[in-house]
Amino acid sequence: MFISKVSLVNYRNFANASFKFNEGINTIIGENGSGKTNLFRAIRLLLEDTSYSHAYRLNKDDFNRNLNRVNPDGWKGHWIIISLEFSDISDDEAIQSLFIHRTGDIPDGDSFKCATYNLYFRPKPEIRLQLSELNEGDKEGLNSILANLTIEEHYETFFTGKSIVDFNDPTVYDELVGDFENVKFSFDYDQSKYGVRIPHQLSVSKEVSFTFIKALRDVVSDFHDNRKNPLLQLLKNKSGEIKKADFDPISTLVDTLNSSIEKLPDVQNIRNDIANTINDAVGETYAPSSLSIKSNLSNEAERLLQSLKLFIGEPDESYEGDIHELSLGGANLIFLTLKLLEYKYRKSKETFANFLLIEEPEAHIHTHIQKTLFDNIKYEDTQIIYSTHSTHISEVCNVENMNILAKKKDCAEVYQPSNGLSDAAVTKLERYLDAVRTNLLFAKGVMLVEGDAEEILIPILIREVLGISLDELGISLINIRSTGFENVAQLFHDDRVRRKCAILTDLDAAICDTTPNASDGKKEEKYKTKVRNSDKKGAQRKQSLDLYIKDNEWLNVFYADHTFEVDFIKAGNAHEVGEVIPSVYEKPSIITLANQEINSKNVSLYGKRVLTMANQEGKGWFAIILGEHVTDETYIPNYILEALKFINPDLSKNLIIRFVTYRLDQVIELDDYDFNKLYEAFSNGKIELQELLKTIAEEIELEEFLEDHVLTFLMSL
Structure with a gap:
């Protein structure tokens, strides 16, 4: 028997969340504050003997904050629902009997393979009866009832089993709890759908082996505490x-x-x-x-x-x-070992199922130990659920057994990255998710690039030109090292990970006339053929990728017209590339010629030269050298800015102010001016960005400030 699903409605930072689990080892991945601990607490309320009493002491702080966004008492009248679904229920007579009489649902008298166990934290019967007696649409009456509700007097905890509904379906919530918008409530409780009440003295927690190993924060103090010392x-x-x-x-x-x-x-x-x-x-x-x-x-x-x-x-x-x-x-490590031994002792007793929850085992533990720990902790007939924000642990996780948590405003969302994928697609995906690439599972947005030059230079460009790092923006940049983006891009989908992913790739459009001429020598003919083939492949790539992302709001592709290096110069960065020439060539005559070509306006000249330099040095090493000459005056190619715009379409006003301040700092002495009142007016919505920038430009007497390419980009958002 194992937990196959956990549904959380209105519980802490989960407005409506559904976790799916499999037998064996499962992983919850998420950044700090995304709700990993809250999920574990919810499971513990139903399955841990020592936490069972806490289920009867929930309070208003346990309600999701979304309910209180408009009204601080918005939780009143609503329910918290925590539902566990179990699969692969044994045919053993004892366990079948348990679920028949408590939490199981056996159609037509046959043994079953699935059961549910639910916790409702809800208004007491007398309150629900009052709500059901309201006339439809009577908001004044509704508010009158809700105004006097308190947790201590008017709420109860109620356990049920044998439910058959999907609690994550909003229509189910409206039917069970009530429609607050239209004031439609029912007092009738359909046990066949929402479950049969389980008496307080009966609990599934008494029938299973359950061990929770908390996040390892300060275990030395725990060893000195007789209540916690394992x-x-x-x-x-x-x-x-x-x-x-x-x-x-x-x-x-x-x-x-x-x-x-x-x-x-x-x-x-x-x-x-x-x-x-x-x-x-x-x-x-x-x-x-x-x-x-x-x-x-x-x-x-x-x-x-x-x-x-x-x-x-x-x-x-x-x-x-x-x-x-x-x-x-x-x-x-010793603390964790003792807790695992405690679990083994519990497991040795006769129970229907064995559950082991381990919260963030990576704290203060060496990388190799993290991986070894994850690989080695495998117990027969035991479902193990880890929570982690370690890329080293996520690297060795099975994608099919993974739930990803994402922080949103006042709530968290849950994604299953393998949902709807074939076994072959999952296999390809797992090959890519090594310790470097798994950081995309924790990101707020993702950039997929095809080569070393983009991987090295894009983070430098963002930091030097915008004054912020990709990490601060919550963006993971992943080098695919090819143009086979689909293997990773398939993650980002309505059915899987609902985060924006920008694919950055080259169109490889021809930088010269590729028409064959009789006068062409072998070298020129070979060069034209290479350029022509690249142009053809680029066009095919665009056609394929555009079709791939069609109707997927989470994916978009942004193309360099030619290649990253060529488009870097095209954006206005001939000076930066010129600074690198002496590091590539030694002969004065070649240095002079290279400078002339790089600074020309002819793409056939500067394009061929910069690609020759990059290929000669190696694109990665060339990017490292070039990165040393990137400054705040460098231009970010437009397709990269457009990718940023796609990933972060709604930049916070504080972040915009930070960009503006950083760009100002490059042209004036900030200490000589005070723009705080302007920033406050912008933050409060009293003025728009364009007015803010125009006023600043007038005050510093620098009209060209409005032409700054970063500010132009910001005004396009």
């Missing part, structure tokens, strides 16, 4: 299994040891001195009636075992130290 928990569990006959000799030894310690002359002398000093100070009347110094060593199995401590030696060291003496990574 070693103490293991010892405590084992102490109950020690036979009395086996422990009696140890207990006798402890008693003898304690007695021997207490009878030491020095101990007795100190005890007598304490008693005499008290008597001297307060007299016989107020002195204690008795006073002893005794050993604290317990002769009880549980307490004696809990007095034990773990001593560890770092790899290749003979010294064994306390936990606090270990490196942070070493302590985390």
Whole structure:
């Protein structure tokens, strides 16, 4: 039995989310704050014995913030729904009986393979009855009822099983909870659809083995906390299994040891001195009636075992130290090991299913250990769910067992990257997702490029010209190292990852007249043939890619007319390329000729020269050298700016102000001016960007500022 689906409605940062899981190892991937911990908490509320009581203590902060966007009391009247779907239910009579009477749904009396277990946090019956009695459209009556609602008095937690509806369907929510917009509520509860109530004293959590390993933040302090120390928990569990006959000799030894310690002359002398000093100070009347110094060593199995401590030696060291003496990574690894052992002990008991949740195991753990850990933690008959923001762990994840979380305004979205893909397509995709490329799974937007030049120079251009890094923009740039973009681009789709992905590639349009002439020599003929073939392939590539992205709002293609290097000069960057010429050539005559060609306006001349230079040095190395000469005055080729515009169509006003300030900083002394009031007016929507820039240009008496190519780009957004 395994969890095949988790549905979350109105729970914390999930307005409406659906997670899909498979048997074996599953992974939740997401940036910080995307909701990984909230997902685990939701599962724990239903399946973890120690968290079960918390399910009855949900509060208004557990409601999704979207409900409160317009009204701080927007949560009132709404429900939180957490639903777990289980698949591959065993035919075992005991488990079939459990789900028949509690959470299963068996059509026509046959055994079933799927079951559900749901948590509703909802208004109590008397409130729901009042809502159902409202006339349709009676918003005043609705507001009157909702105004007086409080969590403590008017909400209840309700568990059900045997539901058959999709809780992520908005129409299901309207039918079950009510239509707040049109004021239509029903008090009738269709158990055949929404599930049969499960009594409080019955819980699936009692029937399964469930272990949660929290994110490893400060495990040293946890080892000093008796409630959290995993070693103490293991010892405590084992102490109950020690036979009395086996422990009696140890207990006798402890008693003898304690007695021997207490009878030491020095101990007795100190005890007598304490008693005499008290008597001297307060007299016989107020002195204690008795006073002893005794050993604290317990002769009880549980307490004696809990007095034990773990001593560890770092790899290749003979010294064994306390936990606090270990490196942070070493302590985390030991903590994780003990929790895994705790899971093994739990699993050894007879349960219907085994679940292991591990939250962000990568904290302070070396890269190789992260990968090894993920590869090696595989237990038979156990479903394991990891959460992570480590590219090293995501690299070794099975794409089919992956859920990706994306932060949105006041909520999170969930994507299944393999949804709807064939096995062959998934295989190709996984080949690309190594540790470098998996960062696209965490990005807010993605650029796919075909070569080293783009991979090296585009980040430099963005940083030097716009004053911000791609990382700050949340954009991952991925070098495909070919023009086979489809293998990765297939990720970005309505059914899979709903993030913008821009493909940047070359049209390879001819930079010269390729018409054969009788006067052409072999070298010229060969060159024309090469240019002509590239032009043809570029046109075919465009046709193919344009068809591939058709009707997909998440994908777009942006073409360099020729190649990145040629279009770099075409954008107005002959000076930067000219700076590189002495690094490529030594002969003065060739340097002079190359400068003439690079600075000409003839693409057949500067195009051939820059490609010759790039091929001679190697495109990657040439890009590195060229990157050293990129400045704030360099022009970003227009197709790259258009790609940025596609990925980030709605730049925040704060980010726009940052761009403007950075460009201003290149032409004036910022300390001599104060544009804060202008920026505030722009941020508050009192003036538009064009008016902001025009006013700034007038104040600094620099009309050309409006012609800045970055600002022109911003005004086009």
